[in-house]
Amino acid sequence: MTFVTPLGLIGLIAVPLIIILYIMKQKREKFVVSSHILWQEVLRDMQAATPWQKLRKNLLLFLQLLCAVLIVLALSGFALKSGGHTSQPVIIVIDSSLSMSSTDIKPTRLDAAKKDAQKYAGELPQRTPVTVVNLNREPEVLLYGSDSVNEIRASIESIEQTKTYTDVRRAEELLLSLKNRQPEALIVLFSDMPLRVGNEQIRFSNYKKQNDNIAVVRFTHAFREDGITAMSILRNQGDSDSEVSLSLYGDGSFIDSQLVTVPKNGTRTVWWSNVPSSVKTLHCVIDTEDILEADNHAYDTVYGGKPVRVLLVTEGNYFLEKVFSVIEGIEFTRTLPDELTEYKGYDLYVLDGVVPGKLPGDGNIVVFNPAANDHFAVGGWMDTPVIGPSEHVIFKHLDNPGFSVGRTRIIEKPDWAETIIEYNGNPVIFEGLINSTRILVFGFNIYETDLPIRTEFPIIISNILSEYAPASGTRISGVVTGEPVRFMLQPGTIMANVITPDGRNIEIAPPVPPQPFVQTEEPGVYKILQDNSINVDESFFVVNLPDEIQMENVEHAVRETGGEEGTIIPFKENVKLFSLPLLCAALLILVLEWWCYANRRYA
Amino acid sequence: MKIIDNDTLKKIQRLAIKTGLKLEGQAAGNRKSLSKGSSVEFSDFREYSAGDDFRRIDWNAYGRFDKLFVKLFMEEREAPVRIFLDTSLSMNYGEPEKIIAAKRLAAALTYISLNAYDRVYINPWNSRVHGTFGPYSTPSSFVKAVNALETIENRGKSNFSEALAKMEWKTGRGISIVITDGLVEDGLEEGLKYLKYMKQDIYLCHILSPQELEPELDGALELVDIETNDIIEVTASGELLDMYEKSLKRFLNNIKQQCKKFGIRYTLLRSDMALEEMVLKVAG
Numbered sequence: 057m058t059f060v061t062p063l064g065l066i067g068l069i070a071v072p073l074i075i076i077l078y079i080m081k082q083k084r085e086k087f088v089v090s091s092h093i094l095w096q097e098v099l100r101d102m103q104a105a106t107p108w109q110k111l112r113k114n115l116l117l118f119l120q121l122l123c124a125v126l127i128v129l130a131l132s133g134f135a136l137k138s139g140g141h142t143s144q145p146v147i148i149v150i151d152s153s154l155s156m157s158s159t160d161i162k163p164t165r166l167d168a169a170k171k172d173a174q175k176y177a178g179e180l181p182q183r184t185p186v187t188v189v190n191l192n193r194e195p196e197v198l199l200y201g202s203d204s205v206n207e208i209r210a211s212i213e214s215i216e217q218t219k220t221y222t223d224v225r226r227a228e229e230l231l232l233s234l235k236n237r238q239p240e241a242l243i244v245l246f247s248d249m250p251l252r253v254g255n256e257q258i259r260f261s262n263y264k265k266q267n268d269n270i271a272v273v274r275f276t277h278a279f280r281e282d283g284i285t286a287m288s289i290l291r292n293q294g295d296s297d298s299e300v301s302l303s304l305y306g307d308g309s310f311i312d313s314q315l316v317t318v319p320k321n322g323t324r325t326v327w328w329s330n331v332p333s334s335v336k337t338l339h340c341v342i343d344t345e346d347i348l349e350a351d352n353h354a355y356d357t358v359y360g361g362k363p364v365r366v367l368l369v370t371e372g373n374y375f376l377e378k379v380f381s382v383i384e385g386i387e388f389t390r391t392l393p394d395e396l397t398e399y400k401g402y403d404l405y406v407l408d409g410v411v412p413g414k415l416p417g418d419g420n421i422v423v424f425n426p427a428a429n430d431h432f433a434v435g436g437w438m439d440t441p442v443i444g445p446s447e448h449v450i451f452k453h454l455d456n457p458g459f460s461v462g463r464t465r466i467i468e469k470p471d472w473a474e475t476i477i478e479y480n481g482n483p484v485i486f487e488g489l490i491n492s493t494r495i496l497v498f499g500f501n502i503y504e505t506d507l508p509i510r511t512e513f514p515i516i517i518s519n520i521l522s523e524y525a526p527a528s529g530t531r532i533s534g535v536v537t538g539e540p541v542r543f544m545l546q547p548g549t550i551m552a553n554v555i556t557p558d559g560r561n562i563e564i565a566p567p568v569p570p571q572p573f574v575q576t577e578e579p580g581v582y583k584i585l586q587d588n589s590i591n592v593d594e595s596f597f598v599v600n601l602p603d604e605i606q607m608e609n610v611e612h613a614v615r616e617t618g619g620e621e622g623t624i625i626p627f628k629e630n631v632k633l634f635s636l637p638l639l640c641a642a643l644l645i646l647v648l649e650w651w652c653y654a655n656r657r658y659a
Numbered sequence: 660m661k662i663i664d665n666d667t668l669k670k671i672q673r674l675a676i677k678t679g680l681k682l683e684g685q686a687a688g689n690r691k692s693l694s695k696g697s698s699v700e701f702s703d704f705r706e707y708s709a710g711d712d713f714r715r716i717d718w719n720a721y722g723r724f725d726k727l728f729v730k731l732f733m734e735e736r737e738a739p740v741r742i743f744l745d746t747s748l749s750m751n752y753g754e755p756e757k758i759i760a761a762k763r764l765a766a767a768l769t770y771i772s773l774n775a776y777d778r779v780y781i782n783p784w785n786s787r788v789h790g791t792f793g794p795y796s797t798p799s800s801f802v803k804a805v806n807a808l809e810t811i812e813n814r815g816k817s818n819f820s821e822a823l824a825k826m827e828w829k830t831g832r833g834i835s836i837v838i839t840d841g842l843v844e845d846g847l848e849e850g851l852k853y854l855k856y857m858k859q860d861i862y863l864c865h866i867l868s869p870q871e872l873e874p875e876l877d878g879a880l881e882l883v884d885i886e887t888n889d890i891i892e893v894t895a896s897g898e899l900l901d902m903y904e905k906s907l908k909r910f911l912n913n914i915k916q917q918c919k920k921f922g923i924r925y926t927l928l929r930s931d932m933a934l935e936e937m938v939l940k941v942a943g
Contacts, residue, residue: 084892087880090752090871091842095882095891097906098899 064132070124075117119649123642130638145185145201145238148173148208149231151247152192152215153222154537154601158248158269160347165263166217169246172261176244177208187234188212191247193220193538193602195227197234219350219577220538221602228253268294269347270318273603275340275354277331284331284358288340292318300344304328306335313343333358337581337596355581355598357533363387364525367419369396370408375508376424379517380406386521404525409501420494420524425501426465431490432473432497435466441479441500448476448485449542450496450519454512462504467497492568494524494544532597537579540572541597548588555583557599662762662809663934670935671767705729739794739831740772740779741859744808745839747785747817748886752840753868753930760930760937761838761866762808767938768836769804773797777834781807784822785815786844791828816886817843819850828857835859836941840866841914848917861923864941865914868930874903 089095150173156166177186185201188211199211231253235241245251248264274289292298297320303313311331318324331338335358342352364386368376371392380388389402399405399416406422411429415421428434441464445457464484469475473488473495487496507513523544535541545552545565552565554573557580564570576582576599586593663671707716707727720728742765750758765781772779773795781792781804792807819839835854841847847863854861876895883890893899911927918925926941 084879084881086883087876088752088883088885089874090749090757090840090868090885092882092884092887092889092891093842094871094903094906094910095893097910098902099891 062132064128064130067128067131068125070128071121074120074124115652116649119645119652123645123649126638126642126645130635130642133633133635134638135633143181143184145187145241146177146180147187147189147231147234147238147241147243148177148212149189149191149227149243149245149247149251150212150215151222151245151249152190152218154219154350155248155348156263157217157219157350158264158347159349160265160268161263164217165248166215169261169263170212170215173212173244173246174209177212178205185238185241187238187241188215189227189230189234190215191222191227191251192218193223195223195230197230200234201238218538219579219601220536222247222249222251224251227251232256266294266347268296268298269351270294270298270300270342270344271348271351271601271603272340272342272354273323273351275338275356275600277338277356277358279333280329282330283333284335286328286331286338286340286356288326288328288354289323290316290318290326290342291323292320294320296320298344300342302326303341303343304331305339305341306332307337308339311335337598339581350579351601353579354600355579357581357596357598364404364521365389365402365419366404366406366521366525367391367399367402368406368408369393369410370406373408373424373502375502375513376406376408376517379508379514382514383518383521386525404521415490415493415495417491417493421496422520422524423495423497426467426497426499431495432470433468435468437463438466438479438482439463441482441484443477443479443484446477446485449523450476450516452519453515456510456512459510459512460506461500464500467499473497489569492548494569496520496524535576535597535599536602537577537599538602539576539599540574541576542572543570543584545569546586546588546593549586549593550589551587553585555585557581662759663766663805667763667767667934668770671770671938674935674938739833740768740777741828741833741835742768742779742781743788743835743837743839744781744783744811745785745817745819745837745843746783746789746811746813747815747843748813749817749840749842750866751813752885753870755868755930757840757866757868757930758813760928760932760934761864762811763934764864764866764928764937764941765836765838766801766805766808767934768941769795769808770798770801771938771942772834773801773804779804782826783811784817784819784826785813786818787822788826818845819843819847820845820853823850823853832858833860834862836862836864838864838866840868840871841910847914851917851921851923855921855923861918861921862941863914863918863923863925864928864937865911865925866928866930872907872929874900876900 150166150169152166156164156169158165161168180186183203185203186199186208187197187201188199188208190196190198198214199207202208202211228251231243231251235243235253235256242259243253243256244259244261246261246263248262250260250262251258270290270292272288273291275286277284277286286304288302288304290300290302297317299315299317301313301315304311312328314326314328316324316326328340338356338358340354340356346352366380366386366388368380368388368390369392370376370390377390380386380390393410399412399414400418402416402419404419404422405416406424407426408424409427411423411426411431413430415431426432426434439462441461443459443461445451451457461484464479464482466482467486469483469486470488472490473483473486475483476485476487478484478486482499483497484499485497487494489495502508507516532541532543543552543564545568549565549568551563552570554562554564554575556562556575557578560575562573562575564573579599579601582597582599584595584597586595705728707713707729711729715729717728717730720726744761744765746758750756750761769779769781776796778794778796780794783789783792789811792811793804795801795804817839819837835857837847837851837854839847843850851861851863876893876899879892879894881890881892915925917923924941928937928940932940
């Protein structure tokens with residue numbers, strides 16, 4: 057037996073109150089009769105007719121007391137625990153991703169989920185092993201198989217709201233792993249999104265009460281002749297069209313505002329023209345309130361100044377020339393190895409079939425089909441190496457990272473290098489750092505691959521530019537909250553700091569190159585300060601919220617192609633509430649009391 | 660309090676004369692009785708039968724009809740009439756009060772009896788008999804009787820058998836008129852039985868008020884017994900009144916049965932009845 061809202065028991069003070077009122081009930085009117093002889097006979101007759109009539113004098117009192125107690129029990133959420141003797145292990149999974157900060161359930165979905173989870177855990181039979189999992193971008197087990205009530209409570213309480221999306225795949229892997237260890241465990245999910253874990257049953261407590269949320273899901277800009285044109289994409293998740301006010305700020309100052317209507321369950325693209333070219337950061341915000349305020353903001357960085365200078369040194373490589381020449385925002389130069397006297401003045405050197413004896417000091421280097429040189433040993437040829445997938449940054453955004461290579465150089469991996477792709481112990485692609493100059497080496501001639509004819513080719517080149525062109529080393533884009541950021545500091549930088557949107561100053565260098573920056577939990581504009589002992593260079597990058605719906609949907613889509621189908625079953629509390637039957641009983645007793653009063657013989 | 664005014668008295672006189680109202684009994688009195696006997700006033704003839712007093716044979720009639728006839732004469736008797744008037748507090752109840760109706764009835768019956776030259780005694784009682792008023796034996800003593808009735812006060816609770824048991828009176832045949840509401844502790848039966856034992860011809864005048872016969876109650880009430888001040892809490896309802904009605908019927912039937920058993924003339928009267936109607940019902 058338990059009480060869902062024990063505060064309701066305060067109502068029990070009604071019981072003595074009723075008794076007092078009964079005692080102080082209205083005085084009866086005196087009525088003189090000639091004798092009691094006849095009346096006593098009447099009373100005797102009535103008592104004989106109903107043996108319980110002796111109790112009848114106080115029957116109304118008893119009924120009122122019973123009615124009051126029943127109402128109080130109903131208000132206090134009188135409930136009986138069900139399945140009270142089983143101790144089936146339970147895995148409590150609480151979603152703390154961005155959408156759980158929605159306020160359609162007060163104060164937030166996460167607060168409500170935590171409260172329900174605490175209640176659920178509290179109602180579990182004693183000695184039930186409970187595992188607590190926090191679900192977000194990096195799902196983690198907070199507590200494993202504990203039957204300590206205090207530990208469980210503390211563990212659930214420790215879950216904090218994040219501004220990331222739920223990594224569905226990792227969540228599934230984690231839960232499956234837990235389930236393997238505790239096959240009989242019951243998974244109870246407190247989230248605003250159902251989750252399928254293999255073919256396991258999941259008890260799902262849904263916190264999506266409504267979906268009237270409009271978010272800025274994309275925000276970018278492009279340079280035009282007359283300035284900068286920015287583009288915002290808004291998405292309406294609700295079931296009705298919504299008109300919202302949208303504002304644009306540049307470096308914190310107001311630029312423009314628009315009133316736009318976003319169709320239900322659809323998107324609306326909003327263009328902003330004539331944005332001043334001088335701005336460095338842009339901030340787009342939906343002024344109209346909705347259930348999730350955080351995703352009403354989007355940020356973008358405007359990178360101006362001199363373009364990235366790229367030098368291609370080659371005897372002639374049509375594919376590389378073509379791909380670099382079509383990339384916007386770079387100043388591309390091609391030269392023959394013999395024409396070049398000094399490697400200087402470029403942000404990125406792309407060397408095709410040549411490696412200079414003295415490496416340039418002002419830019420990073422990408423080498424294709426390396427010739428023999430002083431920096432690493434280059435041997436003969438290895439035929440048809442298999443190029444497998446890689447997580448390296450130059451292969452990001454690729455649907456199909458594999459490609460075919462006819463032959464590749466046999467290269468001995470130098471100590472300063474890290475292999476990116478290898479075949480039979482031979483590095484096919486590797487990278488390293490020599491005197492603060494980064495070198496990326498492809499062991500093959502691009503002509504002897506199918507890479508140039510694949511759609512992934514320009515993407516790989518673009519990734520290389522983003523990663524290795526020093527001038528764009530701090531041009532960081534597409535960062536979402538919680539994601540680590542790798543900085544490519546300018547050569548000569550001896551100290552670097554990041555100032556976060558909430559004003560924290562975090563030192564990221566030394567060491568050089570810096571460790572990935574992980575304090576990206578806040579969306580907004582981050583400032584990077586690079587000190588090369590002569591001057592301090594200031595640049596920006598922005599962190600935006602993830603488009604949680606899209607990311608989770610993509611994950612689900614990927615999952616569903618796997619063919620496995622779990623079962624989502626509605627959440628059921630461990631207790632059986634009796635509020636409704638109690639209220640019905642109270643009502644019946646009221647009717648009975650009324651009947652007794654209306655048909656009273658004497659009181 | 661004047662219980663009989665001149666108009667009412669005249670009405671009773673007329674009633675007594677016109678209708679020949681009389682009280683029947685075994686005791687001889689100075690008035691015509693239905694009993695035929697040897698008084699001076701001739702009443703009728705009948706054929707002689709063995710055992711008759713041959714001195715009463717009418718020889719003139721024998722000469723004319725050749726049959727023996729016996730002369731019958733109205734027997735004259737002196738009947739002591741005792742009026743037992745219930746003066747307990749319960750008789751103060753009702754609208755009009757039962758005691759008013761009872762005293763007026765007692766006065767009327769006294770008048771009728773005095774006109775028949777009967778001796779009349781009036782005995783007020785509750786749990787004991789509070790003295791004997793009378794005897795009143797001449798019509799002129801009626802005023803005294805009325806005065807006596809007017810002075811009688813109601814008090815206490817009633818117990819008929821106990822009251823009679825403590826009473827000292829001269830034994831002998833007579834007529835007893837008991838005027839009461841019957842709401843008597845331990846009932847009337849023992850008292851009536853005692854009167855019967857005392858060779859009394861008994862008239863029981865049972866007076867109840869309209870409020871007792873058809874009570875009108877409403878709401879939550881404390882019923883206060885006028886004699887004892889005891890309280891019973893009731894909440895009036897149709898069912899309660901139904902039960903009361905049944906109880907009342909049983910009560911009345913019980914008294915009727917007792918009267919029938921002892922040969923008592925029972926009359927149920929309402930306190931709001933006209934006096935003439937009451938007299939006719941009792942003596943008519």
